[in-house]
Amino acid sequence: MTELAALDGYGVLTEPxxxxxxxxxxxxxxxxWAYLTESDLRRRWLAAxxxxxxxxxxxxLVWRNDELSCPPSPRPPGFPEEHRMPSRITELxxxxxxxxxxxxxxxxxxxxEPQGDKVLLTLVHRRVPDRSTxxxxxxxWHMHLDLLAALADGREPAPFWDGWSRLKGEYDRRLPA
Incomplete structure (x- = not known):
C-alpha cells in the first residue's frame, strides 16, 4: 500500500x-473518477x-465556493463570489x-489507486509561486478534499469558508516559512 502523505489529512511539501x-x-x-471528471459531480466539491x-x-473551471455548503459560511475578504480559470488536460x-x-x-x-474497497486519491499541485499562494x-485543497470525502461517504459537508479559514492558519503553522 502507498504510504499516506499525512494520516491526519494534511498536505505535505515534497519540494519547496x-x-x-x-x-x-x-x-x-x-x-x-466521476467526481473528478464530471462537471455536475465536481461542482459539488470543487468547481464546475x-x-x-x-x-x-x-x-x-468555475468556482462558487459559497454554494458548497448549506448554509454558506461567510466568505473571507478579497475572494469573489465566482472565480473562473481556463485550464487544459495535460495527462489522462x-x-x-x-x-x-x-x-x-x-x-x-x-x-x-484501488485499496481493497477504497480508493487512495493523491493530489499533487506543482510550481506554487510563493508562500501566500x-x-x-x-x-x-484540504477543504475541497474534505468536501469530496464527505460526499463520497454520504455525509453533509462542513461549511467551506469556515474550514478554509481555520486550515489556512494551521498550514501557516505547519509549513516552513
Missing part, C-alpha cells in the same frame, strides 16, 4: 513549491466545468490519472 495531499475514499475507482476527456482539451489515463494545467500556479495531478492552495 510542490504540495501533496492524499485521501482514502470509498470506492469503486470509477465512482471517484465540462471537460472533454482527451489530452490537450481545454476547459474552464482513465480511471487512474488526470493532470491539468492550473492557471499561473503550475500543474495539478490526481492519481487514483501556497497557504491559500493548501487550505483550499
Amino acid at each position: 513549491a510542490t504540495l501533496r495531499i492524499q485521501r482514502l475514499l470509498p470506492g469503486p475507482i470509477e465512482r471517484i 466545468g465540462e471537460m472533454e476527456l482527451k489530452v490537450g482539451a481545454t476547459f474552464e 489515463d482513465p480511471p487512474r490519472r488526470l493532470a491539468i494545467a492550473w492557471g499561473t500556479t503550475g500543474g495539478v495531478s490526481f492519481e487514483l 501556497l497557504l491559500n492552495v493548501s487550505a483550499g
